[in-house]
Amino acid sequence: MTVTATDPGLHPAELELEREGSALRRLARDPAKVWGYVGIPLIVIVSWIALYIWVTGLELDLIEARILTGEMIREAFVQHIRLSLIATVFIVAIAVPLGMLLTRPYAKPVTPIFIGLANIGQAIPSIGVIFFLALPFLLGIGAQTAIVAIIIYCILPVLRNTMVGIDQVDSALIESARGMGMTKAAVLLQIELPLAVPVVLAGVRTALILAVGTMTLATFINAGGLGDIINQGIVQNRDSILITGAVLTAGLALLIDWLASIAEEIFRPKGL
């Protein structure tokens, strides 16, 4: 336990926090937690290395050799990340403010409508949504359509979690904040939202995994991504290609979820 020079001006609670130290130091004290953080990326990297060794050891026929190239895989991988992250940014940008608004009393009459829409967005099979949006008189084919389809599909978890996260903030805290003279907006932004962060981030993590997994459908409308590899594996009936695409996609989903859990740790307000 680090002992800091006692600053008489510090409030006892603040002292406690200083003694606890940074998040990293907190972490280092708990080996189980360390494994929880290092385990996932380790598993993913190991599985990717195993995949690489296996594929390079295979004798690839003409079709496999044309598709399982470093260039094609890299391009698909990067495009997949790009599409998934853009979609997620939009999802968060739309769902979090919307979720905040919908928890306000004046939004009560319209809340069911938005929840209903978000529900429908996730309930409709994503492959139907993506082909429907790809119709010429709608969005047409290409990356923009894949992104919009995924936004529609994944907005529910983030919206719902934002609302639940804000709703579950102890009303006593809100009352005392109002009692101290904070405006409604200040209460929302400085009390409710920070305390809702863990729940909101849990929703974002869910949306991210859904997005990465479903973005594989982008291949059908020329938007690229790891779906290109998986689909080639299916139509050409080559297991090597199919397994490569699948392992890469699953690993990517796990890695992105892991990054999000790190973000969650960083953004969690101290004292929780």
Next chain:
Amino acid sequence: MTMDRRWWRAAGLLATTALVLAACGDDDGDGDTTDSEDGGAADVAGLEGADFVVGSKDFTEQLIVGEIARIALENAGANVTVENLAGTDVVRAALEGGDVDMYWEYTGTGWLNILVQDTPIPGAQEQYDAVAEMDLEENGIRWLDPGSFNNTYAVAAHQSKIDELGLSTLSDLQGLLADNPDEATFCVAAEFTGRPDGLPGMEAHYDIEFPSDNLVTLDEGLIYSVVAEAEDCTLGEVFATDGRIASLDLVVLEDDQQFFPVYNLAMTMREETYEEYPELADLFNPINAALDDETMSDLNARVDEGGEFEDEVAEDFLRSNGFID
């Protein structure tokens, strides 16, 4: 106490519902709306009571001929299940492995894809003879008589683009790629880009190369409408007997250097199946003979544009040609 009992009841109800739904589910998932009556044109008494699994690939034409096979077999008294599978390799593997008893294959596909030969044989009959002989010898797969329609890969463009760019043959593509590369965009499906009788072979034969930016990879079914829009791509990989070519005002570029092989339809099955039921030849050969380019395109169009179901048009075809009552 009451809470516990309610919980268990709710859980029990949920579990029961799930089990009932699973048990009542339709196994192959396609709603067969037609029944075939007894008595038919062909004398196929030996098929009565036999069980067959008919395979098909995942596009309209294959679905239609799969239904034609099913109805014809049922009409002869057999019990039939249809398995709709993803593509050539999958359904062929199923045939060889025993999961499927027969499926309609194309002579060109058999020669280049399945038997992995390098060059197609010119001439429809010669191509068929070569495939049938080699496949029987090497893999024990019997090919029944070939039909006359030629469902080859083709490159099509919308009439407006044809007029605008003055395209008429595949040889014109060389000039197009050189002078007007921005217009030389090509809508393709995944299978076409990988197959030796597809894009790679075509590029080699015509001495052209499409830059990867010019290739628009889509689901096979989307290609027709996207090419008809003439915006995202000028050219499109199509199947020659697809009904949408005519109905969407698409024009097929002539394969003037004869790259694309002949793809005539023929029923394929393991030799053991043929030896046990030689009547299958008597059943399918006349039916296949009645399927010419125009008939097949028309059946395809009725499904793809007209919105009819595959089994409806299949039954209609068989009935109006006197194969079933």
